[in-house]
Amino acid sequence: MTLAYSPDTAPAASPLASLMDRVGLRMPFAKGEEIFGQDEAADMIHSIVSGAVRTTRLQSDGRRQIGDFYYPGDIIGLETGDLYRFSAEALSDCVIHVVKRSSLHVLRGDGSLDRTLWEATRRELERTQEHLLMLGRKSACEKVASFLRDVAQRVGCEDVSLPMGRQDMADYLGLTIETVSRMVTQLQGSRIVEFASARQFRVTRWPALERLAA
Amino acid sequence: MTLAYSPDTAPAASPLASLMDRVGLRMPFAKGEEIFGQDEAADMIHSIVSGAVRTTRLQSDGRRQIGDFYYPGDIIGLETGDLYRFSAEALSDCVIHVVKRSSLHVLRGDGSLDRTLWEATRRELERTQEHLLMLGRKSACEKVASFLRDVAQRVGCEDVSLPMGRQDMADYLGLTIETVSRMVTQLQGSRIVEFASARQFRVTRWPALERLAA
């Protein structure tokens, strides 16, 4: 999570990824396709090779919350007992390395696998706690600022392209798409970020962005 | 987390707790006392023997978010790398079983400890995700209803006593104490719950409460 990565290509492999390479299967998914579904039996672990993924949870009345966005090198499907608690969908065309949980037993023994999975789960927990903090106590403007900062930071290069649309941002931040749009416009008005198109931007004033993200 | 427990007394021990009994130390904490602090070195794991605990995170401007409330049998201090990301405070006088992380190595070997810790971390992640969902997409009324339902469910008996005050509830739910208070009054008005005092209530209409908690 803290590592830099090259978008759309396989990144420097995590320890787990290298273990997983020995078992499992690479599968392509088309943009918008479901990788796994909420409440399905959780018998797979997924590692992203290329592309981007969102995890979502749908309530009966249609309200949607996005759990997180995932990029090459990230693992999804850890957070679960017997059933997936979120569904996962491809934000773009992507390739996923899929491993049956049961086949991981082959690699068990020295305990290093267990500890690696635990480590990954802990990082996931940290990210979720950070997300929690944002939802609970930040204003709309601070939320959008934090989001753009996090994405820009992760990519690490000048021009950032967002793999997700406004609705996804809104459902991640607990806002409406109108509010997200207004805040983006506002941040642009104060010359803190600059959008070339709706999904392409760069940060023009990092300190100001950091300050707003609080 | 899903197990029933007797408040204020040691519960049916978790697998981890029984392991931890062999090492570590029982320590008493007074109401309001800090058990560990945000950004301190995280070298301990804490298991609650009796009483109740909150974990909190403070922002520079004073805004506070409560991570979760913990009761006998729960483990805290798992969520962390080198530093605690939240601080933990005693909601009431309580007894905590404290174990040095390093001394857990003694018990390592068969990997069962690793797996148990992982399991605990995963449950923590699940709870955090549930919390996330609530903060992102629920109305004030739904939040308070969910909260009261969860507490009542956990205790399992008729009369529920809240170990935390309104401010703690508010900081957990991402609301102000005034809004919490109004929602409680409202729920009482519709005969869904009944408060004997500010910290003592019972649920009078479970189905309605469940429906509101959505």
Add this chain to the structure above:
DNA sequence: CGCTGGATTGAGTCCGGTCAAGCCTTGTGG
């Protein structure tokens, strides 16, 4: 070139926050 779906913008509303009194419980000292 027009179609289509996502993004932006605007006007008006409402939920939850803010500020300010009051109330009730708890605890302390006369």
Add this chain to the structure above:
DNA sequence: CCACAAGGCTTGACCGGACTCAATCCAGCG
């Protein structure tokens, strides 16, 4: 045992930020 003080909780009036609904804009694409 009562008086009083202190802190937490409740209630009210008002305000404002985010939502809703609706119109418009714009980029991508046939």
